[in-house]
Amino acid sequence: MNIKKLKFYHFRNYDKASFSFEKNAVHVLQGKNAQGKTNIVEGIYFLSLLRSFRTNKTVNMIRHGQSSFVIEAEVETKGRVEELKAAVSGTKKQLFRFNDPVARYSEFVGTVNAVLFCPDDMTLFSDSPAARRKFIDMELIKLSRSYTATLSHYQKLLKERNQALKQPCPDQTLIGIYTKQMIADQKIIIRQRAAFVKELMEKAQKLYPFFSGGEEKIDAIYETFAKEEDTETAMEKMYAKTLERDIQYKNTQLGIHKDDFLFLLNGMPVVQIASQGQKRSALLSLKLGLAQIIYEKDGQYPILLLDDVFSELDQDRRKKLIEMLPHEMQIFITSAEPIPKDWFDRPVKFYEIENGTVKEETHERTEE
Ligand SMILES: Nc1ncnc2c1ncn2[C@@H]1O[C@H](COP(=O)(O)OP(=O)(O)OP(=O)(O)O)[C@@H](O)[C@H]1O
Ligand SMILES: [Mg+2]
Structure with missing residues (x-):
């Protein structure tokens, strides 16, 4: 499954932002701290489950000074294209598919299937x-x-x-x-x-x-x-x-x-003997294992969201992680440190995130 287009209106520190993503590519969201990298991951996650992994209150995701946010996406799943839209004001959510209102959350949730790794998971x-x-x-x-x-x-x-x-x-x-x-x-x-x-x-x-x-x-x-x-x-x-x-x-x-x-x-x-790096490796194995189970059941990989996955991994493990990510999977990685382009032997797009604005830096394609 792939997200082709994503739009934010008044979401977190984004006023109006529009992204285009590539099929089965790695998308590296890089930039300094507190610029809006995780916010993008959160927006995708929200579209998947209609809730955040950072807050129980949807109102926290509305851009300060605004009264509502909208997330829109064009998604490709099992060869079909879906257009999804979620509009949130206060605690009220309005959902749309191809601009038609969707009455039940259950008809919307899961259209985007995402597996998330985020630093808070480490407490598992x-x-x-x-x-x-x-x-x-x-x-x-x-x-x-x-x-x-x-x-x-x-x-x-x-x-x-x-x-x-x-x-x-x-x-x-x-x-x-x-x-x-x-x-x-x-x-x-x-x-x-x-x-x-x-x-x-x-x-x-x-x-x-x-x-x-x-x-x-x-x-x-x-x-x-x-x-x-x-x-x-x-x-x-x-x-x-x-x-x-x-x-x-x-x-x-x-x-x-x-x-x-x-x-x-x-x-x-694990809780008694594992180092931080070992815990992280264990969690990543679990998350990637999960993606494989979904692939076997569903016939397609979920979207993989890796938030801040590189901290506490040494260079060697960072490289290995990138190497082992399945090529038929669309992936989003946030990182405050630059990731070398030559680590990738697959399509990769880099985005520079700065204070709620996005610059698409480079677009590299290597033949597989
Ligand atoms: N509702 C909101 N309205 C406006 N800005 C917000 C809102 N919620 C969070 N922010 C801002 O978003 C920024 C944090 O974004 P985010 O968590 O995506 O950072 P990040 O780039 O992932 O940083 P790090 O590298 O530290 O993880 C902060 O500047 C914060 O003040
Ligand atoms: Mg972050």
Whole structure:
């Protein structure tokens, strides 16, 4: 998938900006700090998911002194061209496809499929389990509609079960009914989470050595309360054991809402032993692994957004990263340091970003 044209109106520090991008090319957005490089990445990400990776408040993205912003794009996906437009004022979003209003977010979200690497992702390993669950869930939600449906059904049941536990005299029959239904959902979710983590790690393990140049192996253990092969009856017994505690705490103690994913480097927790560079390499392997999974499922690569990916990577690893990026993928890289042109053996475009203005510097094409 490729973005061919992108326009910003009153978005962040851009008043009015227009970009044209190349199919399957690398786009290097360079410039000093605080000039608007990440803002471009954020704009593309917003078009993909209708939210930012930097703020929960869309109003923060409106250019100071203005009351709304618009992002427009011409996108090529699976041989088709799409024209997308998102207009945001306050908390209100208006969406358009070929200038026709789009009623539902779900009909808009995902038209642009993007995989993002940003410096904040580095906290994935040290964050709470909830952050790691969110990471896995977000990707599974994008990949599988049935996963989304099962997960939200489970979450609804969990809320109802917790509600029942909060009653002065909890109705154990009702709680039992919820438990049974939750177990049915969880059998599916556990299977899907386990399969996804296995697939992701298989891909990441192949990619990681390209970065590290060494023998280290990354892995992840999916930690959940039950084994995949546990029967529903076995799981019911686990719930029966914790029921007293659940009633005492007025909260469900057991379930996939407590799951965690333990990332390992050479069998040791990444968070305990990995250097910054190793963490970055591990994350990049995960992100590129993800792009490959999407490619295999979707038949096309997502757009890859690499924000500030080069800090903490030495020259060697920077070069290697560029070398290993699939050629059939459109890529955006922000960098405050210039990247040498001769690192690329593929189409690359350089943009100089200065205070919300863009200068297309050079346009290099090398034969493949
Ligand atoms: N809503 C807004 N309206 C106007 N300007 C804004 C808005 N939000 C952010 N900015 C400005 O955008 C700039 C930051 O842009 P951005 O985060 O893209 O920088 P960057 O080029 O990626 O820098 P770095 O190299 O430090 O990552 C800052 O100057 C900031 O003041
Ligand atoms: Mg930035």
